[in-house]
Amino acid sequence: MGVSLFMLEGRHASFEYGRYGNPTTVVAEEKISALEGAESTLLMASGMCASIVMFMALVPAGGHIVTTTDCYRKTRIFIETVLPKMGIEATIIDPADVDALEHALDKNEVTLFFTESPTNPFLRCVDIELVSKLCHSKGTLVCVDGTFATPLNQKALALGADIVLHSATKYIAGHNDVLGGCISGSEKLISAVRTLHNILGGALNPNAAYLIIRGMKTLHLRVQQQNTTALRMAKLLEGHPKVTQVYYPGLVSHPEHYVAKQQMTGFGGVVSFEIDGDLMKTAKFIDALKIPYIAPSFGGCESIVDQPAIMSYWDLSQSDRAKFGIKDNLVRFSFGIEDFEDLKADILQALETI
Numbered sequence: 195m196g197v198s199l200f201m202l203e204g205r206h207a208s209f210e211y212g213r214y215g216n217p218t219t220v221v222a223e224e225k226i227s228a229l230e231g232a233e234s235t236l237l238m239a240s241g242m243c244a245s246i247v248m249f250m251a252l253v254p255a256g257g258h259i260v261t262t263t264d265c266y267r268k269t270r271i272f273i274e275t276v277l278p279k280m281g282i283e284a285t286i287i288d289p290a291d292v293d294a295l296e297h298a299l300d301k302n303e304v305t306l307f308f309t310e311s312p313t314n315p316f317l318r319c320v321d322i323e324l325v326s327k328l329c330h331s332k333g334t335l336v337c338v339d340g341t342f343a344t345p346l347n348q349k350a351l352a353l354g355a356d357i358v359l360h361s362a363t364k365y366i367a368g369h370n371d372v373l374g375g376c377i378s379g380s381e382k383l384i385s386a387v388r389t390l391h392n393i394l395g396g397a398l399n400p401n402a403a404y405l406i407i408r409g410m411k412t413l414h415l416r417v418q419q420q421n422t423t424a425l426r427m428a429k430l431l432e433g434h435p436k437v438t439q440v441y442y443p444g445l446v447s448h449p450e451h452y453v454a455k456q457q458m459t460g461f462g463g464v465v466s467f468e469i470d471g472d473l474m475k476t477a478k479f480i481d482a483l484k485i486p487y488i489a490p491s492f493g494g495c496e497s498i499v500d501q502p503a504i505m506s507y508w509d510l511s512q513s514d515r516a517k518f519g520i521k522d523n524l525v526r527f528s529f530g531i532e533d534f535e536d537l538k539a540d541i542l543q544a545l546e547t548i
């Protein structure tokens with residue numbers, strides 16, 4: 195990349211100060227741009243850093259955004275508690291409720307529609323092509339948090355989104371050992387975000403960029419394996435008598451299966467499901483698993499299992515958790531790259547214990 199393009203992007207070509215960029219980080223950014231078909235990518239210290247800087251750079255004080263119900267909890271907390279300090283209001287809609295989106299766009303001057311697709315933890319899918327058309331007709335930008343999809347399973351920009359965001363901590367880095375976040379899009383939009391990022395200072399450590407580059411060498415192999423394992427296990431779990439509900443966009447029973455099939459080439463490695471039992475019975479199932487780590491992340495080589503009621507939502511009462519659809523028996527399983535038969539045997543033996 196030539197000096198002139200760096201200047202266009204508002205970068206300091208000499209990297210005269212670490213907060214403005216680093217050659218190793220630029221290599222990682224270019225790789226993500228290539229995968230997303232983006233003009234530019236900005237890599238930051240975490241996924242949360244990426245979304246927050248994006249909101250603050252692109253939405254004016256007193257502005258209005260639209261977002262979706264099912265979503266990464268800290269993102270929701272930022273939207274509900276910090277954005278109002280800048281007079282920014284949010285309309286929150288169901289991921290499939292296109293009428294509600296149209297209504298919100300008609301009623302308010304909406305700067306940005308922000309959504310995950312698939313969402314956390316219920317893997318709901320937003321029709322990116324359709325919402326982009328609607329939003330663009332009103333001059334509204336679309337940002338998709340594609341962390342669950344990975345840049346391989348879903349090309350949000352090609353589908354019409356203006357910006358795609360990832361927690362690189364998850365699949366992109368892929369080894370459960372580094373934090374990072376990125377946003378990709380047109381040079382114009384990303385430059386605007388970069389300018390604020392240079393002030394706010396959530397710079398990625400270059401060694402983290404190196405780990406991300408190393409992780410990305412196997413992204414396609416990992417994602418292929420995780421797609422395959424997750425789909426096979428989702429089908430198996432759906433037919434299991436001790437499982438009452440399975441949430442996975444690759445299943446015909448999923449409410450947006452038809453959307454997922456249209457816009458994704460694989461359905462990702464995370465499967466959420468509900469155990470036939472209460473909080474303790476579900477915890478017993480999780481404790482009986484031998485392969486996965488019990489942790490709140492996902493997307494790494496090692497399988498990870500999470501019981502949201504006692505982990506990511508531990509501080510809320512049962513009725514407050516229920517407002518987000520989080521039941522005591524919900525399990526979020528992130529399939530790693532372990533052998534399918536080993537994972538299957540492990541899950542089946544753990545179900546046998548309850």
Ligand SMILES: *Cc1c(COP(=O)(O)O)cnc(C)c1O
Binds near residue numbers: 242314339361362363
């Ligand atoms: C993890 C995650 C984030 C936050 O990313 P960090 O790198 O942990 O800060 C944002 N959105 C989604 C969908 C995530 O899964």
